[in-house]
Amino acid sequence: MAGARMKRPIRILLPILLAAVLAACGNTEENGPKPNGAASDKPRRGGTVVTGWTTEPLGLVDLIFPTTAVGNEVLFRTFQHLVEEQPDFTEHPATFAPQLAESWEWSDDHKTLTFHLRKNLVWSDGAPLTAEDVRWTWQAHIDPAVAWDSAYMKENIRDVEVVDPQTVRFHFTHAYSKQMLDANEGLILPKHLWSQLPFEKWRESPDWFRQHLVAAGPFKIESWKPQQEMVLVRNERYWEKDRPYLDRVIMRFIPDAGNLLSQFLNGDLDFIPQVAPSEAARIRANPSLELVSYWSNLYVLVAWNNSRPPFSDPEVRRALTLAIDRQAIVDTLLPGGAGRVGVSPILQAVWAHDKKLQPWPYDPNEARRILAAKGWKDTNGDGILDRAGKKLSFDLTSNAGNQNRNDAAVMIQQQLRVVGIEATPRILEFNTLVTDNQSGHFDASVTGLSIDTSLDLSGTYHSRAIPSGENFLRYSNPEVDRLIDVSAQQTELEDALPYLHQIEHILHRDQPATYLWESQRLAALNKRVHDAWPNLQAGFFNLKDWWVEPRQ
Amino acid sequence: MAGYLLRRLISSFLLLLLVATIIFFLVHLAPGDPTTVLEGRRITPEQREHLRHLYGLDRPLGEQYVRWLGALARGDLGISFAQQRPITTIIAEAFPATFLLATAAILVEYGVALLLGIAAARRRDGTADHLIRVVSLLLSSQPSFWIGLMLILLFAHVWPLLPASHMHSIDADLMSPLGRALDLARHLILPAVALGLYNAGPTLRFVRGSLIEVMGMDYIRTARAKGLSERRVVWVHGLRNALTPLVQLFALSFPSLLNGAVLTEIIFSWPGLGRLSLAAILSRDYPLMVGITLFGALLVVLGNLVADLLQAALDPRVRDA
Numbered sequence: 082m083a084g085a086r087m088k089r090p091i092r093i094l095l096p097i098l099l100a101a102v103l104a105a106c107g108n109t110e111e112n113g114p115k116p117n118g119a120a121s122d123k124p125r126r127g128g129t130v131v132t133g134w135t136t137e138p139l140g141l142v143d144l145i146f147p148t149t150a151v152g153n154e155v156l157f158r159t160f161q162h163l164v165e166e167q168p169d170f171t172e173h174p175a176t177f178a179p180q181l182a183e184s185w186e187w188s189d190d191h192k193t194l195t196f197h198l199r200k201n202l203v204w205s206d207g208a209p210l211t212a213e214d215v216r217w218t219w220q221a222h223i224d225p226a227v228a229w230d231s232a233y234m235k236e237n238i239r240d241v242e243v244v245d246p247q248t249v250r251f252h253f254t255h256a257y258s259k260q261m262l263d264a265n266e267g268l269i270l271p272k273h274l275w276s277q278l279p280f281e282k283w284r285e286s287p288d289w290f291r292q293h294l295v296a297a298g299p300f301k302i303e304s305w306k307p308q309q310e311m312v313l314v315r316n317e318r319y320w321e322k323d324r325p326y327l328d329r330v331i332m333r334f335i336p337d338a339g340n341l342l343s344q345f346l347n348g349d350l351d352f353i354p355q356v357a358p359s360e361a362a363r364i365r366a367n368p369s370l371e372l373v374s375y376w377s378n379l380y381v382l383v384a385w386n387n388s389r390p391p392f393s394d395p396e397v398r399r400a401l402t403l404a405i406d407r408q409a410i411v412d413t414l415l416p417g418g419a420g421r422v423g424v425s426p427i428l429q430a431v432w433a434h435d436k437k438l439q440p441w442p443y444d445p446n447e448a449r450r451i452l453a454a455k456g457w458k459d460t461n462g463d464g465i466l467d468r469a470g471k472k473l474s475f476d477l478t479s480n481a482g483n484q485n486r487n488d489a490a491v492m493i494q495q496q497l498r499v500v501g502i503e504a505t506p507r508i509l510e511f512n513t514l515v516t517d518n519q520s521g522h523f524d525a526s527v528t529g530l531s532i533d534t535s536l537d538l539s540g541t542y543h544s545r546a547i548p549s550g551e552n553f554l555r556y557s558n559p560e561v562d563r564l565i566d567v568s569a570q571q572t573e574l575e576d577a578l579p580y581l582h583q584i585e586h587i588l589h590r591d592q593p594a595t596y597l598w599e600s601q602r603l604a605a606l607n608k609r610v611h612d613a614w615p616n617l618q619a620g621f622f623n624l625k626d627w628w629v630e631p632r633q
Numbered sequence: 634m635a636g637y638l639l640r641r642l643i644s645s646f647l648l649l650l651l652v653a654t655i656i657f658f659l660v661h662l663a664p665g666d667p668t669t670v671l672e673g674r675r676i677t678p679e680q681r682e683h684l685r686h687l688y689g690l691d692r693p694l695g696e697q698y699v700r701w702l703g704a705l706a707r708g709d710l711g712i713s714f715a716q717q718r719p720i721t722t723i724i725a726e727a728f729p730a731t732f733l734l735a736t737a738a739i740l741v742e743y744g745v746a747l748l749l750g751i752a753a754a755r756r757r758d759g760t761a762d763h764l765i766r767v768v769s770l771l772l773s774s775q776p777s778f779w780i781g782l783m784l785i786l787l788f789a790h791v792w793p794l795l796p797a798s799h800m801h802s803i804d805a806d807l808m809s810p811l812g813r814a815l816d817l818a819r820h821l822i823l824p825a826v827a828l829g830l831y832n833a834g835p836t837l838r839f840v841r842g843s844l845i846e847v848m849g850m851d852y853i854r855t856a857r858a859k860g861l862s863e864r865r866v867v868w869v870h871g872l873r874n875a876l877t878p879l880v881q882l883f884a885l886s887f888p889s890l891l892n893g894a895v896l897t898e899i900i901f902s903w904p905g906l907g908r909l910s911l912a913a914i915l916s917r918d919y920p921l922m923v924g925i926t927l928f929g930a931l932l933v934v935l936g937n938l939v940a941d942l943l944q945a946a947l948d949p950r951v952r953d954a
Contacts, residue, residue, distance in 0.1 A: 139715040228680040287717045308904030335798050337900045343790045512917050
């Protein structure tokens with residue numbers, strides 16, 4: 082079960098995420114570091130961990146229809162999936178570990194997936210968790226009134242059948258590569274309790290859910306003071322009998338990143354999931370603190386509006402990429418190895434990336450040559466290329482509040498000016514930028530996207546996603562469309578590798594966007610916390626395994 | 634006085650209506666659809682339509698406005714898109730924290746302003762006066778968030794004497810009522826000082842100027858001629874008249890303090906209206922944005938009304954005008 086952040090479709094990112102993406106320190110492993118703490122350490126039961134977060138769940142509704150990363154952090158510790166997707170996607174497709182289901186099997190035609198639930202599953206109120214919960218959860222997910230934002234992932238599930246209380250069977254319309262991800266998407270909900278409220282009422286009844294909260298995960302919510310803190314306590318009825326080790330996990334919501342860091346450095350906080358790279362040295366200097374870094378699934382790009390001339394010409398887009406010194410941008414904005422130049426949307430930390438593919442170099446002379454061959458010349462000596470009386474000039478948007486992207490836009494402006502291209506940076510409010518991009522009212526935009534472990538590129542690069550604005554690049558290539566469709570039809574993701582490589586090569590050639598950088602995330606822990614493994618899936622990924630030494 | 638009160642009430646109501654209308658249309662004219670921002674891009678058209686219907690966004694803007702105004706008349710600010718709870722409830726939960734912070738900040742502001750303002754006025758053009766003027770300028774020129782960050786750095790990080798965030802310590806619920814009150818007071822000190830000091834600069838200058846003006850009047854000369862001590866002349870005769878305009882200033886500054894606490898609340902993780910408004914903006918929560926802004930406008934209008942009534946009560950020429 083991927084964290085929803087991993088399994089969610091490629092999407093434009095909240096600016097607040099970007100600030101946290103940039104990490105700058107060592108012990109990096111492509112798929113995240115190993116849990117901290119020596120293997121010989123004997124876990125200690127009990128204790129409290131205090132954690133700090135700059136954002137908080139929007140409200141109780143965020144625990145039912147999570148829209149924020151922190152909402153997911155809480156939700157994934159209090160509810161569970163059938164299986165848990167592992168952050169091991171560097172060398173092969175991500176694998177799945179048993180969670181509520183202890184085993185599963187496929188039919189010969191790969192159109193039926195049967196899960197066998199654990200026999201001792203109960204909700205925190207003592208009611209049994211059965212296959213009925215799984216089927217009813219699916220019904221909730223696909224109900225239009227519930228308007229669950231991942232309902233599209235259930236489109237190919239024809240039915241969910243209860244075979245017996247511990248066996249549930251998913252029937253698919255056809256075999257394809259994302260079946261397990263689709264079946265597993267969404268946490269299993271308590272039918273015995275929540276079915277009392279009709280689906281039509283769910284969106285209007287957050288207070289009802291507040292009064293009917295139960296948990297199936299290792300923790301349950303003890304208290305929640307909005308804008309202050311949330312306290313998670315051990316769910317004594319959790320199926321894994323010796324977990325969790327911790328008695329309590331306190332999540333303090335501290336919107337000011339400086340104050341958050343200050344409290345962490347003072348020892349008031351044991352864990353912060355996001356640290357700016359500029360602060361890495363201060364944490365590294367403290368022997369009682371530890372940094373954890375891992376490559377993010379986010380990438381920053383210059384999105385060209387492929388439907389507008391001159392960006393509709395792949396050769397012009399390639400010339401623009403050649404004219405941008407991306408290594409200089411990375412060295413300036415993400416120093417100390419916190420970033421690397423992007424190659425394609427299949428990120429370099431992902432198993433399916435073709436390592437033979439190299440980023441386009443910085444080559445302004447070649448950029449000039451391509452543009453000249455396309456008729457772009459400085460005929461009036463004003464330093465800006467022109468063709469048929471029209472200057473090679475455009476707006477380059479980025480979103481307010483994201484300094485790195487804004488700085489990148491200015492650096493790109495200067496670099497393009499060298500080859501005679503006039504780019505004018507414009508900083509927009511985030512929602513305005515999103516709206517402009519989705520509606521196609523932009524020339525070029527420095528923005529961010531993420532890719533999930535299903536490597537589903539249909540959202541941003543398939544032409545059928547243009548009308549919805551999801552393919553906001555407005556990139557259209559029939560061969561890429563075909564390859565995306567063919568790769569999605571493979572029942573095993575490994576089998577899609579040749580098609581993914583072809584897509585990657587075509588995108589590299591066509592440059593629908595200039596891939597600026599991939600970056601690291603940085604989390605920080607007090608060393609009194611052991612066996613924590615924050616990774617791309619979640620800061621609290623293995624929270625049930627965390628244990629702490631007593632406070633000094 | 635009754636006629637004056639009625640006139641002021643009517644004008645305040647009309648002003649609020651105007652503010653409400655402007656806020657409503659400004660917020661709704663901004664680009665973007667909250668269903669896009671809140672629910673992600675991959676919800677189906679049917680789901681989006683359902684949500685738009687649920688939130689009333691599928692109706693013409695004029696109809697949305699009339700419905701909203703009707704609900705407003707009943708004291709109903711609507712439902713927050715993001716939290717899906719009544720906005721009046723959300724504001725009612727956050728307001729006490731902001732009110733407490735603003736009250737404490739007022740105490741800091743007026744405490745500092747009175748002490749230094751009186752000292753400066755009594756030592757007019759002396760070294761102390763010049764020094765206090767510099768202090769006043771320094772306070773006025775530092776944004777409250779900067780003062781807040783410096784206070785955190787000094788008193789929570791370098792010398793960890795006071796908590797840097799939140800209203801209560803972890804486990805405050807286990808404390809005795811007195812312990813809990815003291816814990817709250819400790820948490821209140823830094824944000825209240827940050828917010829209060831920022832506003833103390835101009836108030837200090839006002840106190841100084843007002844007292845100097847009063848101390849030059851004939852009745853003060855008379856008091857001195859009667860042989861009263863200088864202390865009595867200043868504190869009893871001078872200050873009483875010098876501070877009368879300050880009452881008005883107070884009535885005006887209190888609501889603006891409530892509205893101006895946004896950055897201070899964010900820096901100190903204070904769970905008030907300021908943080909709430911930021912969250913509303915980031916999540917494009919139209920109704921909550923409108924509700925908070927309208928509530929802030931209501932406070933400002935009420936503050937103005939109180940200031941005018943105080944002035945009318947103190948000066949008959951105003952109410953007779």
